[in-house]
Amino acid sequence: MSDIIKKRRSVRKFTVDPVETDNIKKLLQAGTLAPSGKNGQPWRFAIVQQDKALLRKVAACTVYEDFVCRADCLVCVFMDKLDSYHYIKDCQAIGACIQNMLLKATELELGACWIGEVLNRDAQVKRLLGIDNRYDLMAVVAVGQKSGEKECAPSRKQLQDLILSYK
Amino acid sequence: MSDIIKKRRSVRKFTVDPVETDNIKKLLQAGTLAPSGKNGQPWRFAIVQQDKALLRKVAACTVYEDFVCRADCLVCVFMDKLDSYHYIKDCQAIGACIQNMLLKATELELGACWIGEVLNRDAQVKRLLGIDNRYDLMAVVAVGQKSGEKECAPSRKQLQDLILSYK
Numbered sequence: 001m002s003d004i005i006k007k008r009r010s011v012r013k014f015t016v017d018p019v020e021t022d023n024i025k026k027l028l029q030a031g032t033l034a035p036s037g038k039n040g041q042p043w044r045f046a047i048v049q050q051d052k053a054l055l056r057k058v059a060a061c062t063v064y065e066d067f068v069c070r071a072d073c074l075v076c077v078f079m080d081k082l083d084s085y086h087y088i089k090d091c092q093a094i095g096a097c098i099q100n101m102l103l104k105a106t107e108l109e110l111g112a113c114w115i116g117e118v119l120n121r122d123a124q125v126k127r128l129l130g131i132d133n134r135y136d137l138m139a140v141v142a143v144g145q146k147s148g149e150k151e152c153a154p155s156r157k158q159l160q161d162l163i164l165s166y167k
Numbered sequence: 168m169s170d171i172i173k174k175r176r177s178v179r180k181f182t183v184d185p186v187e188t189d190n191i192k193k194l195l196q197a198g199t200l201a202p203s204g205k206n207g208q209p210w211r212f213a214i215v216q217q218d219k220a221l222l223r224k225v226a227a228c229t230v231y232e233d234f235v236c237r238a239d240c241l242v243c244v245f246m247d248k249l250d251s252y253h254y255i256k257d258c259q260a261i262g263a264c265i266q267n268m269l270l271k272a273t274e275l276e277l278g279a280c281w282i283g284e285v286l287n288r289d290a291q292v293k294r295l296l297g298i299d300n301r302y303d304l305m306a307v308v309a310v311g312q313k314s315g316e317k318e319c320a321p322s323r324k325q326l327q328d329l330i331l332s333y334k
Contacts, residue, residue, distance in 0.1 A: 002193075002274065005267055006200060008200070025326070028326055028329070030172050032323060033173060035266075035281055037284075039321045039322070041324050044329055044330075046332045046333075046334075047332070049333070086286075088286065089286065091262065092258050092265065092305065092306065095259030095260060095261065095266070096265060096266035098263060099262070099266045099267065100172055100266065103172070103270075104172070116204045117204075119253075129331070131331055135331070154206045156208065157208050159195055159196060162212060163211075163212050164213045164245065165214070165296060167214070167215050167217060167221055167296075
């Protein structure tokens with residue numbers, strides 16, 4: 001498990017090969033096993049995979065269009081505000097849900113990248129997907145088959161610099 | 168890895184046995200390997216383990232005092248607002264960090280419970296810990312040795328009910 005946590009990378013280079021629908025389902029199932037406050041499970045998903053024209057339009061909502069449009073599948077993650085009891089805590093729960101999906105993708109040897117920047121275009125993405133204002137866009141996870149290229153590990157702060165106190 | 172994701176439970180019953188410092192460090196290290204927007208790593212930790220009087224005071228800040236005060240260790244998770252570039256996305260990143268800690272705790276056979284309710288007492292917890300307003304309290308993770316008692320799996324929504332569209 002720790003190996004998977006360590007191995008996870010933001011993968012931005014994909015081959016042209018498709019991702020099996022069954023594997024997308026496995027990512028989603030892992031995501032939905034995250035904890036959430038009062039077990040509200042506020043996460044919702046709009047998946048764009050078959051409709052490549054739509055996928056390109058959603059990709060064009062981010063400044064990372066160049067690589068996002070090359071993903072085979074975009075998992076657009078929303079918060080259902082009707083199932084949310086506390087916005088901040090539900091944002092955290094959805095972060096936990098996305099992390100589960102990324103760890104599962106790592107285990108399945110898929111490439112995946114969490115795109116937060118797209119939140120600036122919430123209205124545009126919802127319009128493209130036909131999703132109403134009951135839902136807030138939380139992230140897009142781009143998923144594809146990884147190219148062989150090795151992704152660099154980002155620099156990390158030292159643990160001692162992140163500990164405010166140990167009493 | 169999926170087994171760990173499935174096995175993770177909110178554990179609220181602990182034995183009186185301590186948790187090795189080294190295991191707390193492993194949880195924190197797993198947490199810090201989460202992704203964050205622009206690699207900001209906004210998570211910070213204040214750990215309360217040795218000072219049991221302080222631990223009881225922090226526990227008393229939550230309505231779950233009865234079980235939280237029986238944890239051997241409280242990992243108080245904060246956001247460093249000076250290292251935050253977008254509050255919502257950084258809340259999500261901290262959710263991903265907490266999820267890594269919970270998965271690591273599951274792997275180590277430790278009991279852990281994510282307490283969000285304590286956010287109502289941000290000021291009080293920071294006063295107890297001597298932490299200033301540069302930091303926002305994000306959660307407290309109660310950690311201890313699990314009692315043998317089996318924790319129930321919470322009910323889960325069906326995946327099909329969480330998918331808004333698949334195009």
